[in-house]
Amino acid sequence: MYPLEGTGPLGPILPDHPSEFVVGIVLFFIIFFVIWKVIMPRFEKLYDERTDTIRGGIERAESAQHEAEVALSQYRARLANAEEEAAQIRDEAKKAGVAIQADMRAQAQDEASRIVSAARVQIDAERSEALESLRKDVGSMATTLAGRILGEALDEDTRVRRTVDSFITSLSKDAPQK
Amino acid sequence: MAYPGFTLLEGDVPQFGVSAFDSRPLFPSQGWQTCHAATADVPDWCATWQPTWTDIWITNHIFQAVLGAIIVIAFWLIVTNKMRVVPSKVQWAGEYVYNMIRNGVARDLIGPNYHKYVPFLVAMFSFIIINNLFGEFFLTMFPTFAKVGFAWGLALLTYILYNAVGIKKHGLLGYLKLMTVPAGVKFPIILLIAPLEFFSNFITRPITLGLRLFANLFAGHLLVMIFVVGGTWLVTYTNNNPLYNVTGVVSLLFSFAIFALELLVAYLLAYVFTILTASYVAAAEADSH
Numbered sequence: 199m200y201p202l203e204g205t206g207p208l209g210p211i212l213p214d215h216p217s218e219f220v221v222g223i224v225l226f227f228i229i230f231f232v233i234w235k236v237i238m239p240r241f242e243k244l245y246d247e248r249t250d251t252i253r254g255g256i257e258r259a260e261s262a263q264h265e266a267e268v269a270l271s272q273y274r275a276r277l278a279n280a281e282e283e284a285a286q287i288r289d290e291a292k293k294a295g296v297a298i299q300a301d302m303r304a305q306a307q308d309e310a311s312r313i314v315s316a317a318r319v320q321i322d323a324e325r326s327e328a329l330e331s332l333r334k335d336v337g338s339m340a341t342t343l344a345g346r347i348l349g350e351a352l353d354e355d356t357r358v359r360r361t362v363d364s365f366i367t368s369l370s371k372d373a374p375q376k
Numbered sequence: 377m378a379y380p381g382f383t384l385l386e387g388d389v390p391q392f393g394v395s396a397f398d399s400r401p402l403f404p405s406q407g408w409q410t411c412h413a414a415t416a417d418v419p420d421w422c423a424t425w426q427p428t429w430t431d432i433w434i435t436n437h438i439f440q441a442v443l444g445a446i447i448v449i450a451f452w453l454i455v456t457n458k459m460r461v462v463p464s465k466v467q468w469a470g471e472y473v474y475n476m477i478r479n480g481v482a483r484d485l486i487g488p489n490y491h492k493y494v495p496f497l498v499a500m501f502s503f504i505i506i507n508n509l510f511g512e513f514f515l516t517m518f519p520t521f522a523k524v525g526f527a528w529g530l531a532l533l534t535y536i537l538y539n540a541v542g543i544k545k546h547g548l549l550g551y552l553k554l555m556t557v558p559a560g561v562k563f564p565i566i567l568l569i570a571p572l573e574f575f576s577n578f579i580t581r582p583i584t585l586g587l588r589l590f591a592n593l594f595a596g597h598l599l600v601m602i603f604v605v606g607g608t609w610l611v612t613y614t615n616n617n618p619l620y621n622v623t624g625v626v627s628l629l630f631s632f633a634i635f636a637l638e639l640l641v642a643y644l645l646a647y648v649f650t651i652l653t654a655s656y657v658a659a660a661e662a663d664s665h
Contacts, residue, residue, distance in 0.1 A: 212524065213523065213528065215432050215525070217433050218441075218526050219532075225445040226533060229445055229499040229503050233452060234495035237495075241471070247461055
């Protein structure tokens with residue numbers, strides 16, 4: 199036998215003995231089984247975990263960004279609200295100021311006119327009182343005076359009153375009209 | 377065992393290397409030891425002597441294949457021992473190999489259904505490459521698949537796999553039609569094409585698959601042997617002509633290049649075998665050509 203010649207009609211492409219063939223297949227099946235049942239699940243589990251981790255990270259980042267955006271928009275809205283509110287308050291204050299001013303002015307005017315009218319009433323009253331007392335006193339005083347000057351008593355009331363009245367009337371005519 | 381006709385060179389040619397492809401039992405029986413003695417005269421009864429089962433089933437090459445399987449399983453168990461989302465260096469190496477087959481071969485060739493074929497392809501690739509690398513490993517120094525039986529075994533498994541996938545998916549007749557009648561071929565041409573396609577898909581595919589693996593490693597190992605054994609012989613050849621020895625040195629130096637080539641071949645054939653398995657499965661699973 200020459201080396202490498204093999205034993206069968208096909209030469210070296212036939213195995214020396216089926217043992218190689220059988221052992222090769224059996225070994226392959228053992229390896230296949232281990233990889234199928236143990237190795238591959240480990241790898242696939244790892245890949246799933248890795249995918250989850252990456253996806254989870256992205257999702258977390260996205261949610262954080264979203265939250266930040268929401269917070270920002272809320273903040274902006276609040277700021278705008280506050281500005282609006284401030285403007286409103288300012289407006290209101292201005293309006294209130296104007297109203298108060300007007301109110302005060304009106305009040306002051308009222309007060310003033312009230313004081314004026316009260317004074318006028320008082321003056322009127324006092325004037326009429328003075329007039330009355332004058333009418334009373336002046337008459338008697340003048341009568342007394344005239345009596346003294348004339349040396350006679352002007353006791354006759356009716357005559358005296360008529361003289362005094364006509365005098366006062368003439369006085370009144372001369373006095374300036376209210 | 378004596379090999380007549382192996383005295384081509386003058387002088388006493390040593391016989392080392394000539395039986396490098398023979399399997400040797402790890403625990404040779406008495407009969408094996410007697411009949412395979414390195415002497416020319418063996419007893420007459422050796423003509424009818426049959427090796428015992430240990431001589432056949434427990435040989436260096438079978439041991440080598442078993443060792444290869446143990447290494448492959450150990451490798452995968454070690455690299456996947458503590459799986460972390462952020463891989464360690466060891467895990468990264470394992471992932472690299474696994475992904476190369478899973479994504480680069482299975483997913484790219486087979487498509488969406490690739491998942492269930494991944495273990496087969498990974499097992500195929502890792503078993504073949506480790507046994508091929510035994511050809512360059514100093515303790516074994518023999519690629520296991522240079523023994524043709526192993527190559528036929530794996531080729532048969534691939535053959536069964538892709539045919540089973542096709543028959544399961546399309547039914548026997550549907551699968552035969554898919555495999556023999558390319559889409560769009562009209563009647564008279566079919567008579568010509570169908571036998572060719574049948575021959576190509578059912579007969580030459582498994583043969584070329586097994587033969588390619590075996591022949592490359594067989595030839596590669598033969599090449600290594602020629603350069604190393606021949607070189608050693610030439611270096612030590614005493615013939616008053618130094619040219620023999622110089623040639624021997626050159627031959628030994630060149631054997632390093634051959635070894636580098638064999639490393640490439642070891643990887644390439646494992647990859648090619650896996651790729652072809654995946655593409656045959658893909659063809660059997662396809663809806664049309």
